Amino acid sequence: MSFLQLDDIVKKYPGAERPSVADFTLGIDQGEFVSLLGPSGCGKTTTLRMIAGLVEATSGRIHLDGKELTRTPVHQRGMGLVFQNYALFPHLNVARNVAFGLEMRRTSKAEAKRRVEEALDLVRLGHLSGRRIKQLSGGQQQRVALARALVIEPAVLLLDEPLSNLDAKLRDTMREEIRSIQRKLGITTVFVTHDQDEALAVSDRIVVMSEGVIEQVGTPEQIYEHPANRFVANFIGRANLFDAQITHTAGGVAELDVAGLGQMRAVDDQGAKGPATVLVRPHRMQVSKAAADDAHGTVETVVYVGDSIEYGVRVGDNTVSVQSVAGAAERLERGTTVRLSWQTEDALVLT
Amino acid sequence: MSAKTRSARLTVLGLTVPGLLGLAVSFVLPLAWLLRMSFNRGDSTGYIEETFTLDSYAQFVGDSYYWDMAWETTLLGLGVTVLTIVVSYPIALFLVRTESRFKGILVALAVAPLLTSSVVRTYGWLVLLGNQGVVNQALMGAGLVDQPLALINNRIGVYIALVEIMMPYMILCLLAGFGRFNQELEHAAQSLGANRWRTFWRIVWPLSMPGVLTGALLVFVLTISSFVTPRLVGGGKVFYLATEIYDQATATLNWPFAAAIAFILLALFAVVIVIYQRALRRIEAQ
Amino acid sequence: MKLKPLAGGLLAIALATVAGCSGSSSTPTNNAPDSGTITVKGYSGIFEDVFKKSVIEPFQKKYPKIKVKFVGSANSAENLASLRAARNSPDTDVSIMDISTSGTGNKSEVFQPLDPAKVPNMKDIDPRGKVEGNYGPAVTFDSLVLLYNESVSPAPTSWNALWDPKYKGKVVVPAQPDIQGAGLMLIENAKAGGDYTKSVDQGVARLKQLAPNVQTWSPQPDSYTLVQSGTAALAVGWNARGQYYADESHGKLKVAIVDEQTIFQINTINLVKDSPSPAAAQTFINYTLSPESQESFTEAMYYAPTNTKAKPSEKALKRTSLDPAKSAEILQVDWTQVAANREKWTQLWRREILAS
Ligand SMILES: Nc1ncnc2c1ncn2[C@@H]1O[C@H](COP(=O)(O)OP(=O)(O)OP(=O)(O)O)[C@@H](O)[C@H]1O
Ligand SMILES: [Mg+2]
Numbered sequence: 001m002s003f004l005q006l007d008d009i010v011k012k013y014p015g016a017e018r019p020s021v022a023d024f025t026l027g028i029d030q031g032e033f034v035s036l037l038g039p040s041g042c043g044k045t046t047t048l049r050m051i052a053g054l055v056e057a058t059s060g061r062i063h064l065d066g067k068e069l070t071r072t073p074v075h076q077r078g079m080g081l082v083f084q085n086y087a088l089f090p091h092l093n094v095a096r097n098v099a100f101g102l103e104m105r106r107t108s109k110a111e112a113k114r115r116v117e118e119a120l121d122l123v124r125l126g127h128l129s130g131r132r133i134k135q136l137s138g139g140q141q142q143r144v145a146l147a148r149a150l151v152i153e154p155a156v157l158l159l160d161e162p163l164s165n166l167d168a169k170l171r172d173t174m175r176e177e178i179r180s181i182q183r184k185l186g187i188t189t190v191f192v193t194h195d196q197d198e199a200l201a202v203s204d205r206i207v208v209m210s211e212g213v214i215e216q217v218g219t220p221e222q223i224y225e226h227p228a229n230r231f232v233a234n235f236i237g238r239a240n241l242f243d244a245q246i247t248h249t250a251g252g253v254a255e256l257d258v259a260g261l262g263q264m265r266a267v268d269d270q271g272a273k274g275p276a277t278v279l280v281r282p283h284r285m286q287v288s289k290a291a292a293d294d295a296h297g298t299v300e301t302v303v304y305v306g307d308s309i310e311y312g313v314r315v316g317d318n319t320v321s322v323q324s325v326a327g328a329a330e331r332l333e334r335g336t337t338v339r340l341s342w343q344t345e346d347a348l349v350l351t
Numbered sequence: 352m353s354a355k356t357r358s359a360r361l362t363v364l365g366l367t368v369p370g371l372l373g374l375a376v377s378f379v380l381p382l383a384w385l386l387r388m389s390f391n392r393g394d395s396t397g398y399i400e401e402t403f404t405l406d407s408y409a410q411f412v413g414d415s416y417y418w419d420m421a422w423e424t425t426l427l428g429l430g431v432t433v434l435t436i437v438v439s440y441p442i443a444l445f446l447v448r449t450e451s452r453f454k455g456i457l458v459a460l461a462v463a464p465l466l467t468s469s470v471v472r473t474y475g476w477l478v479l480l481g482n483q484g485v486v487n488q489a490l491m492g493a494g495l496v497d498q499p500l501a502l503i504n505n506r507i508g509v510y511i512a513l514v515e516i517m518m519p520y521m522i523l524c525l526l527a528g529f530g531r532f533n534q535e536l537e538h539a540a541q542s543l544g545a546n547r548w549r550t551f552w553r554i555v556w557p558l559s560m561p562g563v564l565t566g567a568l569l570v571f572v573l574t575i576s577s578f579v580t581p582r583l584v585g586g587g588k589v590f591y592l593a594t595e596i597y598d599q600a601t602a603t604l605n606w607p608f609a610a611a612i613a614f615i616l617l618a619l620f621a622v623v624i625v626i627y628q629r630a631l632r633r634i635e636a637q
Numbered sequence: 638m639k640l641k642p643l644a645g646g647l648l649a650i651a652l653a654t655v656a657g658c659s660g661s662s663s664t665p666t667n668n669a670p671d672s673g674t675i676t677v678k679g680y681s682g683i684f685e686d687v688f689k690k691s692v693i694e695p696f697q698k699k700y701p702k703i704k705v706k707f708v709g710s711a712n713s714a715e716n717l718a719s720l721r722a723a724r725n726s727p728d729t730d731v732s733i734m735d736i737s738t739s740g741t742g743n744k745s746e747v748f749q750p751l752d753p754a755k756v757p758n759m760k761d762i763d764p765r766g767k768v769e770g771n772y773g774p775a776v777t778f779d780s781l782v783l784l785y786n787e788s789v790s791p792a793p794t795s796w797n798a799l800w801d802p803k804y805k806g807k808v809v810v811p812a813q814p815d816i817q818g819a820g821l822m823l824i825e826n827a828k829a830g831g832d833y834t835k836s837v838d839q840g841v842a843r844l845k846q847l848a849p850n851v852q853t854w855s856p857q858p859d860s861y862t863l864v865q866s867g868t869a870a871l872a873v874g875w876n877a878r879g880q881y882y883a884d885e886s887h888g889k890l891k892v893a894i895v896d897e898q899t900i901f902q903i904n905t906i907n908l909v910k911d912s913p914s915p916a917a918a919q920t921f922i923n924y925t926l927s928p929e930s931q932e933s934f935t936e937a938m939y940y941a942p943t944n945t946k947a948k949p950s951e952k953a954l955k956r957t958s959l960d961p962a963k964s965a966e967i968l969q970v971d972w973t974q975v976a977a978n979r980e981k982w983t984q985l986w987r988r989e990i991l992a993s
Contacts (some may be wrong), residue, residue: 054538074541087539090531091557091634100553101543152543395980397717397741416988477857481868482806501806504853587812587855588991602714602814603980604721604741 001063002027003188004051004156009060011046011212019058020046021212028156031186033179035199038209039235044192047209048158051190053077064155075104080149080187084161086141088133094120094144095129101152119151122181139170146178150185157182157189163198175202196236200224208232230350233279240285240320242278246349249273254349260315261296261340266347277350282321284346287311287338289330295337302334313338389610397604407611417595417612424591425619428575431510432567435517439566442518443525444555448534458526462519469516473580476512477503480584504586512584513574520573521566528562560634568627572620592616670755670916672702677921678716679733681709682859683878684938691937696924703917713738714814720747720909727911730918733776735816736768736903737972737979743772749910755919758926758944766903766943773907776925777877777940780958780967781820781900783893784864784874793893796824799871805850809863809872812854813986814979817873818844820900822982823975827898827968834974837982844990854991865890875902880939880956894960898968901958904940 009024021043028034036044049055051062053074062070069077088097095116102112120126123143128136136144142162149157162178163171179202182189193199199206200220208215208223208231215235216228227233230241244256246268254268258278266278290296300319301312304326311322311332320340332338389407392400411417446458464472479485480502487499502508532555540550578593585594592612599609667673679688685707693705710716713734720732724747732739732748742748750771753759759767759774766775783793789804799808812818823833826840833840856863860872861882867889879892906925912918924930931947934940941959942949954960958967 052542054542073546074538075544075546077542078544079542081539081542083535083539085535087533087535089536089539089554089558100540100545104540104544104549148539148543395978396744396976397714397738397979398745416984474857483868582855583857585855586853588853590987590991598814598983601718602712603983604714604718604738605980606721 001066003030003032003065004028004190005061005063006047006051007061007063009047009050009062010058011043011050011055012058019212021050024060024212024214026207026214026217028188028190030188033182033189033191033202033204035191035193035203035206036209037193037196037199037206037235038215040194042209043212044194044209045160046212048160048190048192051156052079052081052158078152078155080152080154080157082142082145082149082157082159082162084164086145086165088141088144088148090133092133093129094125094131094133094136097133097144098129098148098151101148105152115151116147119147122150122184123147123177138166139174142166142174146181150181150187155188157187158192159189160192161194162191163193164195171198178202200236208235210235226348227279227350230277233350238282238321240280240282241350242280244276244278244349246273246276253344256349260318264342264347265344266349267345268349270349270351279348279350280342280346282310283308283323284342285320285322286341287313287322287324287332288341289332290337290339292337294339296340297338299332299334299336299338302332311338313340315340385610385613388606389614391607391610393605393607395603395605399606407608408615410608411611411615420590420592420595421615421619423589424575424593424616427509427513427581427591428571428623431513431517431574432571434510434514435521435570436563436567438514439518439521439525440559440563443522443529443562444559446522446526447529447532461522464516465519469577470579470583472516473512473583476508476515476584480508480511503584504588506585506589508584508586509581509589512580513577516577516580517570517573520569524566524569525559525562528559528565530562532558557634561631564627564630564634568623571623575619576616592619667914668916669914670920671700673914673917674704674706675730675912675914675918675921676706676708676728677731677733678708678710678720678729681711683881685709687881687938688934691933692925692930695930695933696921699924700917700920703920705921712815717742717747721745724910727909727913729909730912730914731921732773732907732909733904734907735972736775736905737816737976739768739773739905739907740973740976742907743768743770746910748772748907749912749915751908751919751922755916756923756926758923761928761944761946762926763943763945765901766905768905773905773922774926775903775943776906777904777934778943778958779902779904779940780876780894781817781824781873781902782876782879783895784860784872784879785891785893786864786867786870787889787891788867789870789891792891793871794896796821796828796895796897798893799850799873800847802850804870806852807870808847808850809853809856809860809869810844810847810851811856811860811873812991814983816902816975817860817875818854818986819975819982820902820970821873822986823900823970824898824968834971837978837985841985841989844986848990861890876956876958877938877940894963896966898966899958900968900970903943903972 006024006026009021010019011021012019024047036047038044046055050057053072057070061068089100092100098116098119099112102115117126120129123146125140125143125147128140133141163174166174175198191203203220205217205219206223207217210231216223216232223232223236227236233239233241242258242261244258246254246256248255249268249271252267252269254266256264256266256276256278258264297313297315297320299311300314303310307326309324309326309331311324313320313322322340390403390405392402392404392406394400442461446454446461449457451457482499486502490496490500502511536554537550540554545553575591576593578597581589581591581594582597593616596609596612596616599605599612679685689707693707697705708729710719716732716734717738720727720729720742723729739748751759751773753771762774766778768774783796783798785793810818810821813822822837822840822844825843826833826837829839829843831837831839852869856872860874861878863869864872865882865886876892876894879890882890883892906922908915908918908922926944928944928947931942931944932949935942935947935949935957936953939953939956941957
């Protein structure tokens, strides 16, 4: 059993037609940073709140460090929570917000003072301890919320889209900061986000969810390079998905007949013939000029994105995305007829 | 001063004059007339002698009966205010929290009594609280008492009726004052180890303070200036400053004395408003 | 500083407005004796209903060009208070109220004397109802009685029934300054051998003993309703209304004319000073004092007639306060004295009786 263990968790809100979270089983190790990733409404918050105790699971069990806490009330779970809107107490100043959890634990005044200072220093807000919440910027509020959750030395840190209210630049800095603090403290963390880049950048493992169920659990690399299914492939990073017919498969490589492209090869760890989907990331696609009678399609759009160029290539009814390093190859104009190709190891057969 | 700001100022002036004029005619002038009246001399037949004397004020100040009355009035104001907060607060809290789709209707229901006059509601209480009223019948039916309780024609009745009459005002103020409250704050407090009780006292209650204070001010002022309910429910046995003003003005016909009491009541208002502002400033400074 | 001219201007406008309001009546005085509109202020409720039917309606038939508007008032003091508030531009011509209150009105010039030539019926008024200086005379006589609910038996014959411990919490007495309470105090004071012109202490002492029995000193909506519904068992009230409600309630409320002294209540009909239509108003006053109108009101509501020439039916007369068999038992009260003592007695009641 892992440090934080969720078994067959189900949540069906009263009056709802289907469960918001279903058959959720996941083990999280001590010190691990796990992200819950998925589109809006897929049940991330619900799951996080069941861990926190703010939402009661309809069925299933939650264990922390071997002890069951499925029915333990929120205030006895000792988890640190950071909310999307921070939920700082507007009538208390920064230091008293941070001290709140310690007061509830009846920590001695002197010790509380020391720990509050430490926590504020950790989030680099030591100089603002007397400020009123109203007088803080969004990023500063975020740090106070983090300090408030950390100061109680929680067994698990739960973060619900903590960065979504910040502007893009600050978001990047903050996520690095959260990650480095998490490493420093070695605190087990569950991080909810619907931003794949965020999840890929900071997580030890990512849990991809859709419509209340887990689609895949894995490291960022596994999720990105070996998505378990079309949903994950589509959701994480950009993807070209081709319909294909496997004609032969052996030794982890399949020969396939791809609609519009003809005979191609792809990595295949399933080893079954028949219809399949092939995933190729845009930057793994190659494109080259070809005579019209030999071409797969026509360049429809050309977009320069700094150091790369993105082509939209029309193949039959579909558009295939291709990302080339700028300057590495000849630039193609709109209307150019082209052939598409890929390296076998860059294509993956999905179920 | 640039031409622009001058014309802006003229506009402001133009917009405020009708309001100020209305206030002057409907409030300041009657008050001035009342002040003048309080310096006349009234005799016991109701005859008013135009003069300039402090007799009426002296009559009030020099008689412990009126000091007691002022004290009872203050007590009534405080008592009704506290009781109204106690009974309105849970309702307001529920209305703020509920996610029911009937929330709008529930709020409307809570303040709907404002649509009927307090006189009508007071008569309602006379019926409910009387010896043959529902309350006493229920108590006797349940065997809790064997004689009807005296719930009207005394102070108890005045408190009960006033608290009910004041509830909608209090609920409205509380609802408005809960602006800074959101349930996530309670969740945050709980996650930090606060049980329900401490969550309430440390988070919910302080955040509702502005609403509580405004409601308390409003209810206090409305209570100590109300005379219909105390007169109707009090059975002629309880006297407050406001009922005394009414009696002096319409029964004893001693208008100068009535005017003097009115000003003393006004002074009481002033004291309360000062206290309110002090308290509010202290809360805001937190 | 900047506000000063503004404030000055405001004050000027405001004062002008007030001056406009308080300047003597804007409507021209109407001196026609048999046309115009007059406003009469009197008791609201049952008095208003019966008065309209048995006095105003016949009057309108006789003087079709005079339109009479009746405005109700809860009691005499409120009636006078409202007239006094509108003194600078009176909107009322005639006011009916208790004599102890109308005395104050006469003294403070809310009312003006009548013209004997315009109100010839004044000379036929019972001496007890005549008012010095030709001010408004008595239009009705009434007396204080015991009201009791049908559940009370045997029928009470003495004021003492009010003190019966059986009726603890079941007695209703409208307190001084209401003259029903004052009347009871004067009766008890006299019974105990006191003289109210010197002291009412004995009456007060008696009422203090009554306090535990009293359910309310301020009956809502009124004594008659409380007794009729059984909320109260006994009450002091006025004979005329009592008789009327006794009929109306089919005996649920009953009237006891006790075998002891009682007091006389007199309503006067008064001409408001600066009345918009003084001539028509006096035509109306004269009519209400006429034998014909007096008889009609007595038959309808058992107020005793004040015009000595009025001859109501024997049956009606027996139910009024002028029942010849009882007239000896009227306690003589000088209402001017009562008015002069109003505040003093009210304070006495507050402190001695109501508080206990
Ligand atoms: N209190 C509730 N009552 C009923 N249904 C709810 C409640 N809270 C959430 N849901 C439903 O449960 C599902 C999952 O909601 P949840 O908030 O967990 O999604 P989420 O993944 O956090 O989405 P987002 O990214 O938008 O925050 C949604 O369909 C939502 O409508
Ligand atoms: Mg969410």
